[in-house]
Amino acid sequence: MAIELSQQLRHYQPKFHGLALGMTLGIGSTFLSQGCAATGACPACGACAARLPLLAVPFLLDGAVMLAGKVMAKREAEEG
Amino acid sequence: MYPRLYRKLLPNWLKRFGFFLLGVVMLYAPFALLTRLLLAITNVPSNADVHSVCLRMPIQWLAQPWMYATMFEKPVYLVAVLVLPVIALFLGPLFCGWLCPAGGMTEYLSRLVPPRFQINMTGKVNPVPIRYGFMFGMMGVAFIGGNACCSFCNFTHAQNLINALFGNMLGLQYWASFAVVSFILWFFVLGLFTRGGRGWCNFLCPAGALMGFAHWAGAKLKVSRYVKIDRSACNNCGLCATYCPTLAIQKNGERSEVNAHACNICMDCKIVCPSRAISYSAPQALQSPAPLPAGEPAGD
Numbered sequence: 001m002a003i004e005l006s007q008q009l010r011h012y013q014p015k016f017h018g019l020a021l022g023m024t025l026g027i028g029s030t031f032l033s034q035g036c037a038a039t040g041a042c043p044a045c046g047a048c049a050a051r052l053p054l055l056a057v058p059f060l061l062d063g064a065v066m067l068a069g070k071v072m073a074k075r076e077a078e079e080g
Numbered sequence: 081m082y083p084r085l086y087r088k089l090l091p092n093w094l095k096r097f098g099f100f101l102l103g104v105v106m107l108y109a110p111f112a113l114l115t116r117l118l119l120a121i122t123n124v125p126s127n128a129d130v131h132s133v134c135l136r137m138p139i140q141w142l143a144q145p146w147m148y149a150t151m152f153e154k155p156v157y158l159v160a161v162l163v164l165p166v167i168a169l170f171l172g173p174l175f176c177g178w179l180c181p182a183g184g185m186t187e188y189l190s191r192l193v194p195p196r197f198q199i200n201m202t203g204k205v206n207p208v209p210i211r212y213g214f215m216f217g218m219m220g221v222a223f224i225g226g227n228a229c230c231s232f233c234n235f236t237h238a239q240n241l242i243n244a245l246f247g248n249m250l251g252l253q254y255w256a257s258f259a260v261v262s263f264i265l266w267f268f269v270l271g272l273f274t275r276g277g278r279g280w281c282n283f284l285c286p287a288g289a290l291m292g293f294a295h296w297a298g299a300k301l302k303v304s305r306y307v308k309i310d311r312s313a314c315n316n317c318g319l320c321a322t323y324c325p326t327l328a329i330q331k332n333g334e335r336s337e338v339n340a341h342a343c344n345i346c347m348d349c350k351i352v353c354p355s356r357a358i359s360y361s362a363p364q365a366l367q368s369p370a371p372l373p374a375g376e377p378a379g380d
Contacts, residue, residue: 014206014209015206015208015209016209017209018206018207018208018209018210018213019209019210019212019213019216020213021210021213022209022210022211022212022213022214022215022216022217022283023213023214023216023217023220024213024217025210025213025214025217025283025284026213026214026215026216026217026218026219026220026221026228026286027217027218027220027221028217029214029217029218029228029232029262029284030218030221030226030227030228030232047226050224051221051224051226054220054221054224057220058213058217
């Protein structure tokens, strides 16, 4: 079971990386596209600060999947 | 200088170019004929330009239940989340490959740039997870109230360029903001200087992602027409993958496969295939048996 899951995780790892990269771009685009960021006309509405933690979500998800894959691979090696 | 098969593809490109012009006339100001018709039918007072049939915001609104009422009050917004995905479910994302003027603009202009100056991502990147990730990221932000507004939209950039062609420079004011970066990314980096000219569509178009998902679901459920490769006829030369603008065809070991998530039914692959192994057809379950030649008995 653990071996199968480990293989599955390895197979889907590049897709998870892609998904995380896309999510980061998607979230990041909402910061930069408001028209205030690049003009120096930030109205200090607080929206950026409220959304900032969201940027960490894709990294955390991708990291969790990667870590799970590594743990599984280690157990797989230990089991033989 | 240019790949020799460009000449073979020219009739298909001209045919599709006609449809892209139709897309401009249907959706983009100053014409916006379909937009005007939809606005008149739904009795919504609004400017008749591409913003009235926005394909991005309604996708974000899917993650904003408090916006559902707006969508039903102005049914023109259902085009992005209902009409086009339903068409894609049964026929594939024909809108992307045959009508979308924003995608068509960069695709056609990229044909003028010699390929040696272009980024070639064929076989190197799988754009599908990135495009879905972009859509989920945008929707996730929308759930807590943020939006990716018009300055990050290639549809808006294309509308601004068309407006400028007709003497209306007002839209170019967007370029005073971050829009200049997204314009350079869409038009130059992922457009003219990417092989196929569809980099933005492949990686950053949420409407394309939704239609791609619908197309994949239709192919899985065997209700959709889709592009497929006859493995018995395919000689695995890889030409289809080389000429696919959406990176939808990838060589997988001894065979090539069409990824329904990414394919936009442009049919360039079918034309360049030397062994005629590619077809755009209904799934086997829906096909009626081919008629027998005259005089031949049915069965044994």
